[in-house]
Amino acid sequence: MLRVEKITKRFGGLEAVCDVSLDLKRTPITGLVGPNGSGKTTLFHIITGFYHIDKGRTFFNDKEISGFPPHVISRMGLVRTFQQTRVLPFLSTRENLLCAVPTQKGEQLASLFFRPGTVKREEKQNRARADEVLALIRLAPLADELSGQLSFGQQKLLELGRILMAQPKLILLDEPTAGINPALIRQLVAVLRKLTRQGIQVFLIEHNMPLVAEICDKVFVMDSGTLIFSGPPADAIRDPDVIEAYLGKIDHAS
Amino acid sequence: MDYLLHILVVALVYTVFALSLNLELGYTGLYNFGHVAFFGIGAYASALLSLAGFPVAFSMTAGMIMAGAAGALLAVPALRLSGDYFGVATLAFAEMIRLFFLNERWLTKGPMGLPGIPRPLGIPSGVSGLPLYFLLSALVAAAVFLFTCRIARSPFGRALKVVREDEYVAQALGKNVFSLKVQIVAVGSLIAGLAGALYGHYITYISPSDFTLNETILVLLCVVLGGRGTQWGPVVGAFLIIFFQEFIRFLPIPVDFGRVVAPIQGMVYGAVLVFLMLKHPEGIIPEYRI
Numbered sequence: 001m002l003r004v005e006k007i008t009k010r011f012g013g014l015e016a017v018c019d020v021s022l023d024l025k026r027t028p029i030t031g032l033v034g035p036n037g038s039g040k041t042t043l044f045h046i047i048t049g050f051y052h053i054d055k056g057r058t059f060f061n062d063k064e065i066s067g068f069p070p071h072v073i074s075r076m077g078l079v080r081t082f083q084q085t086r087v088l089p090f091l092s093t094r095e096n097l098l099c100a101v102p103t104q105k106g107e108q109l110a111s112l113f114f115r116p117g118t119v120k121r122e123e124k125q126n127r128a129r130a131d132e133v134l135a136l137i138r139l140a141p142l143a144d145e146l147s148g149q150l151s152f153g154q155q156k157l158l159e160l161g162r163i164l165m166a167q168p169k170l171i172l173l174d175e176p177t178a179g180i181n182p183a184l185i186r187q188l189v190a191v192l193r194k195l196t197r198q199g200i201q202v203f204l205i206e207h208n209m210p211l212v213a214e215i216c217d218k219v220f221v222m223d224s225g226t227l228i229f230s231g232p233p234a235d236a237i238r239d240p241d242v243i244e245a246y247l248g249k250i251d252h253a254s
Numbered sequence: 255m256d257y258l259l260h261i262l263v264v265a266l267v268y269t270v271f272a273l274s275l276n277l278e279l280g281y282t283g284l285y286n287f288g289h290v291a292f293f294g295i296g297a298y299a300s301a302l303l304s305l306a307g308f309p310v311a312f313s314m315t316a317g318m319i320m321a322g323a324a325g326a327l328l329a330v331p332a333l334r335l336s337g338d339y340f341g342v343a344t345l346a347f348a349e350m351i352r353l354f355f356l357n358e359r360w361l362t363k364g365p366m367g368l369p370g371i372p373r374p375l376g377i378p379s380g381v382s383g384l385p386l387y388f389l390l391s392a393l394v395a396a397a398v399f400l401f402t403c404r405i406a407r408s409p410f411g412r413a414l415k416v417v418r419e420d421e422y423v424a425q426a427l428g429k430n431v432f433s434l435k436v437q438i439v440a441v442g443s444l445i446a447g448l449a450g451a452l453y454g455h456y457i458t459y460i461s462p463s464d465f466t467l468n469e470t471i472l473v474l475l476c477v478v479l480g481g482r483g484t485q486w487g488p489v490v491g492a493f494l495i496i497f498f499q500e501f502i503r504f505l506p507i508p509v510d511f512g513r514v515v516a517p518i519q520g521m522v523y524g525a526v527l528v529f530l531m532l533k534h535p536e537g538i539i540p541e542y543r544i
Contacts, residue, residue: 048426074428082426088419090542091412098409099416102428106409109437113404123409146542166427 001026001170001201002047002078007056009042016042018225020056024170024203028196031212031233032205034222035245040205041083043222044172048080049073060170075102077169081176083205085155087162089148093139096147096158097130098123100165129165136191137161153180160191171195173204177211189215209237221245259384265496266391267453272476272488273395273402274445279474280482280541281411282438283418285341287470288348289446291328294465296321296447297454298355298362301371304455310374314451321447322440329439333432348470355462367461371454379458387456394452395489398445403485405441414438415483468520475523478530481539490538 002024009017017039024030032040045051047058049070057066060078074080088096104126105111106119134140137157142150147158156176163171177185185208192202192215206212212219213233221229221236223245229236236242271293278284300317304310332343355362362368377383377390405411416424417431424431454460472495480491499519507515530537 050422050425069430070422070425071428071430074426079428080426082422086420086423088416088423090419091415095412095415099412099429100427104409104413107413107429107434109405109410109441112408112410119408126409162427 001061002203003059003062004043004047005057005059007043007046007058008054009039009046009051010054015225017046020222020225020227022220022227022230024201027201027218029192029202029204029216031216031219032203032222033207033209033212033219033236034228037224038222038245039225040222041174042225044080044174044205047073048078048172074166077167078172079163079166079168079170080172081159081163081174083174083178085152085159087147087150087155087158090146092144093147093150093158094127094130094134094143097133097161097165098126100162101126101129102166126165133161133164136164136194138187153184156180157184157188157191160188164195168200170201170203173202175205175207177206177208185211213237256381256384259388261496261500263384263388263391263456265493266388266395267449267456268473268476268492268496269395269489270398270452271446271449271473272480272492273398274442274449275473276477276482276484276488277402277405277414277438277445278442279477280484280487281406281414281418282435284435284439285338286344286439286442287341287474288328288344288346288351289442289473290465290467290469291344291348291351292321292325292443292446293450293453293469293473294348294351294355295324295443296450297460297465298368298450299447300451301368301454301460302361304372305368305370310372310455314374314448314455317451318444318447321450322444325443325446326436326440328443329436333435333439345467345470348465348467352462352465355465362462365462367459367463368454369459371458371460373455373458391452391456394448398448399485399489401445406485410434468523471520471523471527475527475530477537478527478535479537481537481541483541484537484539487537487539487541494538 004020004022007017007020008015020043034040042051046053049068053066057064059065060076065073065076091099105115105122111119134143137160139154139158139161142154147155150158160176176188196202216233218231219233219236220227221242228241228245229239275286275289278286296317299320300313303313303316328344328347332340335343356364373379373383373387374390377386413429413434416427416429417434421431476491476495477488479494480489481487
């Protein structure tokens with residue numbers, strides 16, 4: 001599905017991502033871990049078209065997508081979340097979900113006035129889908145509240161729900177569990193598992209290693225912009241390079 | 255009675271003008287500080303065509319289309335700029351258009367302006383045509399109002415709000431942000447052109463001094479005071495502002511002071527706009543309640 005070939009990204013003199021190649025193949029849930037500043041989010045930005053690639057190429061379903069604008073990549077079924085929660089605070093919870101459906105007829109000005117019937121039918125279908133997703137992420141009672149009023153954890157769930165509305169093939173989650181309580185993490189994991197059963201691939205950046213070990217089928221580890229490990233999560237925590245990368249960070253912290 | 259009708263017609267023209275700006279400023283979050291340019295293009299194009307002998311209805315439609323086309327032409331380069339820079343570009347564009355009206359005498363007769371613009375549908379010029387012109391303006395304003403409601407309540411309007419709230423999220427959700435913005439600026443300019451044409455054929459005389467920064471500020475104030483991003487906000491704002499403008503004519507200001515007081519009007523509008531933006535950005539009708 002997603003394949004990345006020899007990607008390099010520089011910011012001035014800093015090589016944020018250096019010659020990284022990876023292939024997700026058909027792995028249901030893949031993790032991307034590494035200390036802060038190791039280039040994980042930069043890699044996500046590159047894959048989803050938000051950053052220009054300096055060197056290297058990206059492929060999705062064997063089609064080259066390097067250089068495509070973000071909205072085109074998103075419409076191909078490769079949808080992401082952001083590290084900071086980014087709900088649309090002055091839209092309601094339901095509207096947050098509805099706006100996530102890509103290529104709606106109702107978003108074309110001409111269709112609004114010349115094909116109102118089609119637009120109405122489509123909107124009705126989307127509303128039904130939104131209700132299903134609201135039930136799945138358990139936000140149905142808050143459907144008409146402004147999403148900015150939701151708690152942090154609820155906003156995280158809403159972001160996940162928003163991605164689901166897009167009917168993606170692969171979702172990229174940037175630290176989905178950061179800052180949310182353990183109960184909500186369980187809820188999130190349940191949603192992720194449900195997704196993989198529907199054939200949606202998940203690629204996530206995560207710092208919570210026990211969680212990575214629990215849910216990921218494969219893990220890539222990055223340090224200082226390079227890929228230092230790929231394989232099953234159980235092996236990752238025993239790998240000397242990985243231990244060094246992480247212990248170095250702990251030394252700094254203490 | 256005639257005087258009241260006159261104020262109502264002007265208020266309706268500004269309603270249409272404000273509704274068009276609200277599409278950009280209210281729903282999409284685009285700070286267009288040169289909206290008067292499209293009002294002016296609509297007014298001049300329609301006036302020139304009708305003075306050249308074309309039917310007024312045709313001229314008004316053509317004026318609208320020209321304003322819309324000018325909006326799209328400006329939008330494509332200007333929207334490559336972000337946020338405040340777009341505002342600066344539109345401000346400069348409006349000044350360019352005003353200078354064009356002022357200096358291209360072969361076409362616009364420069365500062366002399368264009369007198370004797372005919373009214374549409376055989377509505378007589380002068381006071382006798384007032385009731386009919388009021389009716390026409392009310393119909394146009396109602397149609398534009400319904401048009402903007404349709405946009406606001408549609409998935410298209412929702413996508414505009416997504417762009418306003420967070421462009422990155424909009425892109426991540428597969429929205430073509432640039433295309434949405436260009437479309438709404440084109441539509442906003444089209445309707446501003448209609449407002450301009452409606453104005454020109456009503457007043458029957460236009461000159462470059464009708465299309466200055468003052469008018470931009472006035473229409474901005476209509477939208478912000480009424481409540482941007484709402485369906486009724488611009489309507490309420492336009493009526494309040496235009497009636498207030500006429501009301502101050504009756505203030506007992508000594509004639510000698512007139513020269514001093516007149517420029518203060520613009521200052522007061524500017525100050526009110528700044529105050530609203532800082533303290534009550536939601537206006538009289540808030541878009542949402544927290």
